Amino acid sequence: MTKKKLTKPFEEEYDNYYKTYIDYLEDEINITLQLSNQRDILVDYLNSIAEADAEFAYAEGKWTIKEVLGHMIDTERVFSYRAMSIARGETKPLPGFDQDEFVVRGIFNLRSVENLLDEYVGLRNSNIALFNSFNEEQINRVGIANEKRVSVRALMFMLCGHELHHLKILREKYLQKIGG
Secondary structure (H helix, E strand, O other): OOOOOEEOOOHHHOOHHHHHHHHOOOOEEOHHHHHHHHHHHHHHHHHOOOOHHHHOOOOOOOOOHHHHHHHHHHHHHHHHHHHHHHHOOOOOOEOOOOHHHHHHHHOHHHOOHHHHHHHHHHHHHHHHHHHHHOOHHHHOOEEEEOOEEEEHHHHHHHHHHHHHHHHHHHHHHHHHHHOO
């Protein structure tokens, strides 16, 4: 089970598009501890801002803080579904998704930060339990998602790195400007 440390996936385990996310992480990490720590950091950050500030976007056409959180939730759900499917032996190609359309249709600005965080925390806790259930054989399985080869290990690292990427953007482009 994955309560032990995992080594970073090899580059042939994922599409080069995701290298930026994977590069945020050490060469060997306890993936579920990393996910748990990231959950706590994100919740603390977002609980420190006023509800009105959560609808701030740092530039025209950029997502609001609520939309960034909604995007993180959607992406985590997609990546974890892919990981579960491939770990369970799915051989059919899994579809991609249009993140911008998901954000538009997610109408995240109509929800409270508390409501979004409740969904995020529940999803994250579920994924920690899911990832802890995987054995080494499942972690090493490879499937097709968005027309590209990807391993379960790579998806787990991509999920962590994707969140680190957006935490960095929140810190640099949003929270400094609203005083969070």
